[in-house]
Amino acid sequence: MSADLMNLGHLLRLARETVSNPREGAATILDLGLSVPALRIAFALVVVLSMLLGELVVLVTPPPPEGALSLSPVTLGLVQAAFLFVIAHAITLIGRWFGGTGGFEGALSLLIWMQFIFLCVQVLQLLAIMILPPLAGLITILALGLFFWLLVNFIATLHGFTSLGMIFVMTILSAFGIIFGLSLILTLLGIGFGTL
Template sequence: MTDIATLGSLLRLARDTVANPREGATTVLSFAPRRQALWLMFALVVVASLMMGEIVALVTVLPADGPMTGPFVQSPLALGLIQAAFLFLMIHAIYHVGRFFGGSGSLEEAALLVIWLQFIFICVQVIQIVAILVLPPLAGIITILAVALFFWLLVNFIAVLHGFTSLGLVFVVTLLGAFGMLVFLSLVLASLGVVVPTA
């Protein structure tokens, strides 16, 4: 079993996962951490992602009014809770929708893969920050590529998690899960007074 206890090992595994998502997902699932360690990892990636988001906002000098408005989103803690809720819903959507279509993955495995996906995109955020500081036009290209990479990794992760062989079926599962998450999140955010502009 490969040792991923060090940052260098994590970064190498992240690189290998981008190059071969299915093999990377299989390797990550082979570690099967205990539930307490799993949720500690969940908290760590939420905090790290929030910090990286704040750094990106600082180096790009974003305006005070971001994509979401409302008193609730002015607090970093509140933004962290929103992000944690998003990842939590993603885990359950991947698990429940996949199981509905005959998948065999467990909730803990779904959580582990979502955490790993989030870690990879924290690494992408670091690359984006460097690009903003060194070559700003490149940052926009990285953002576009990151969106494509996100869906590519997610589809492959779901396929490995649930033992699906058809990427078409996985794509349907992904769309259904995403739609359910968006509906639920929109209702929750609206109840908190958060407004997401549509134009």
């Protein structure tokens, strides 16, 4: 299985299968039982790749209006890493409050996997921007729906939940926890919401 993780074709097939059947895809990722060092490498890799794709998008899109907030790639990477770290803890802690059984490593592995899926979405957006710009906006809207679709199902699989109502409440509470935690981290980084 470790060899499969180095095979891009296998990863893309698994990503497609995860979108169509998130719970099965999440179970596959959790069954890998990735070690902490492997999770650290994967975490750093998805953050760096996302930064690079983000920079490519900036290069092919019109410059932002004068006075708009512009963050360096390093700052964006730190914000994204902080976001993933906070959301993993929120999903773990809130899930356990509701009787879930998932752990932090499992939550982090699923979020890393979700980030890989959205790297694929970013590539599609980049191609759309270059070939058919109006399509990029539609992809963004679909990506937002995909995010919640994957998140709810990943939480359910991680914690062993079956009640849709429970999962919905957990997702809402997790969102509030994530926003609160991220706001603290952004403040520590010197980025106020008033400047956004």
